[in-house]
Amino acid sequence: MSGCDELRGLLIDHVLGQTEGEEAARIAGHLASCEACRGEEAALHSTVGMLRSGPRALPTPEFRKSLAQRLDAVERRERHVARRRGRTAAEAGLTLWKLRLLRSPGARIKVAAALLPFVLGGAWWVVHSMRSAERDDDKVIQVTPPKDRSAPPLVDGSGGRGVPDRLQPPPAPPSGDPEDTSSKAIVDQLVSGDPSPLDRLPVPAPIEEPKVAEGGSSSASDVFRQRHDLELPRKGGGTAPPPVAPAPAATPVTRALDWLVRTQRSDGSWAPGDGEPGLDTGTTALALLAFVSENCLGVGDVAADPRERAAAAATRWLFERQSPSDGAFVGGSDAAAHVFCHAVSTLALLDRHVRLTAAGRGATADLVGEHDRIERALARLEVDLERLVRPSANDPALARCAGQNAAWAALTLATARHCGDAFHLKPTGARLTESVLERLRNEQPELVVATTHAVDAMAARASTPSDEAWRRAVEKVLGDPAGIEPSLRFLVASALAATRRGRVDGGYADFERRLEKGLGSIQSPQAGFFDSGRRWDCFGGGTVYETSLGVLSLSVAARADDFAAMRLRLEKLGGDHTARPK
């Protein structure tokens, strides 16, 4: 029947309600008189009904609550952007340099009281240190012992490109450096009690450090900070930048940064050197992070300040590595190296971005565009972290250094989540981080416990009290700060800075003194780089790697303060807009 043939082609449209007017009437008329077509119509109804009859998902109250928070964040972000766009350079008065003033003794106490300093700072440190932590847990650390631990201090005029001839990391077994409090006593102090963020503690009086000129009994971190403040040209400020000329007296940190300046390639990147081949992106990101943590953000006087110039070139180079399709910072030769490169690049650029944002540098940097790019990178990083839940099941290459990658990813995401700036992150991300860490707990307990402490500190929540893994991690760093895998050292130091610093028990101050002394033993006195002479399984290490993490380890406390101040600043900016009009 030609009528049937013609109309059957329209029956599905009819069943779907997509016919109307004359056509609909024609079909209805035919159906009334044709049983075969009615059967066909019934069959189509059944098919469509089945397609539509799946379970209906109903959003949970948590879903709406979480969505509301994200929409709030969008509004805050919009207001940030509007404010930035409306601000002139001159108005952007609160420079990073000025932010440093927040670390004056009085202000610091308030900051500490607000708990946030350590939390935020800890997060950043943790990110860096997680990486090393994983290596340590991989037992990679024992791979290559120092060639001659009793040798005299390294003298290397080669610019640090090669493996130093010798190093003299103190063998320092946990039991003891006779000059200091016994290691065991320090460890006891550091791992005992409640390692919760300092915001939960009464503000200890000793945090009011003396001026550098007065010497005194302040902690090593205070001394470091003061020295840096005096000697490092702090950029980031528009109105009253500090003197551009490098300070006459170099510190371990400035000498290391200057070595990095000298070894930077003309395109802005650093070669992995003795590290894993192809890891240029990750190496460059760590180096940039070292500059950033000293507030060399690449937006200061680039012409006159080589450190600013180095930071600017590295930033540019890294952003050029970002894939336009998925936001990944491309680098490395396998899946594990990809994750590493992406995680540390995201962290370095995020750190820099947050500092600039807090300093109100929207008028001098394209922060809006950067924010979007970093947000895309964070989204991609969440995907990477998710892959690490079951690395070996999916891509064998991912299982390599999975703990270290998870640590960097977790710290980067936690930093974004808690830095006070408005980044859109998956509401399930925190849970994902926990599950990844839990999965790795048996494989890499020290790494995981340090990461957990750091993340908890960033989130300003109480952390799990001490356990054996945490004690071992602290013992390792304390026993041989120069011989431990650099990222584990950094991670542990970060977690300690976030949770123990400022405590009246003094354990942290002893820890910092050990750390400073140990790192001093592996720094080239002339060239300025740090190198333990060891090579590590995960991503190989290398002189640039060790130097960058050396700088980061020494600036843990200052970073904590910086981030506390920035978070307060950003929250204040956001707070102006948070209240919704009626």
Added chain:
Amino acid sequence: MTANDDRELMLHAGQGAGGEAREAFDTLVTRWQGRLLTFFVRQCGDRELAEDCTQEVFVRLYKARDRYTPDAQFSTFLFTIARHYWIDVARSRAVRPDLQRGLGSDDQDDREDRLSRVAAAEPAPPAQVVQTDDLERMHAALARLPEPLRDVVRLGVIEALPYAEVSAILSIPIGTVKSRVHAAVQMLRTLMSDAHATGTPLRRHEGGRT
């Protein structure tokens, strides 16, 4: 609750932040969240991922609210964003097979297990419960369709959007939408019929409804 209402709400939302604008948007969310969430659950079979996707679409919608112009149905606007977002997600999952929690690369048992969990988590009328086997069979058949046909089924059949909207969302002519719907339905029926004949994909199926 008409489409015009949705458009007006969206325009209202686009006039600011917080306050009444936000309330307008919240109303839209309330209206569409279930449908959007179901849309994503059907795409991936994973409740958690579907919630993430749904949230992300609403966030994107909110970010774009000041650019909304009422020259299209709100649903067109919404599903265009949703589809584009899903394409991004699916691509990233294709690149990373380990993330394929809900799509084709999973083994069948996993998928069935997940679907039944999703089904179990949601209130469903008794009629749907007895259809579980056919339902799963249909999901399996749908997953075997070529992507262009799946798209029109999801939007034109399951979401019951007018062909004109499907055409706009997919950027294809209406005639192509029609022909794809026809082809898809025919293919689904064939696949279902084969599945019945062979007893797959559900071994416990005992014969059927239709």
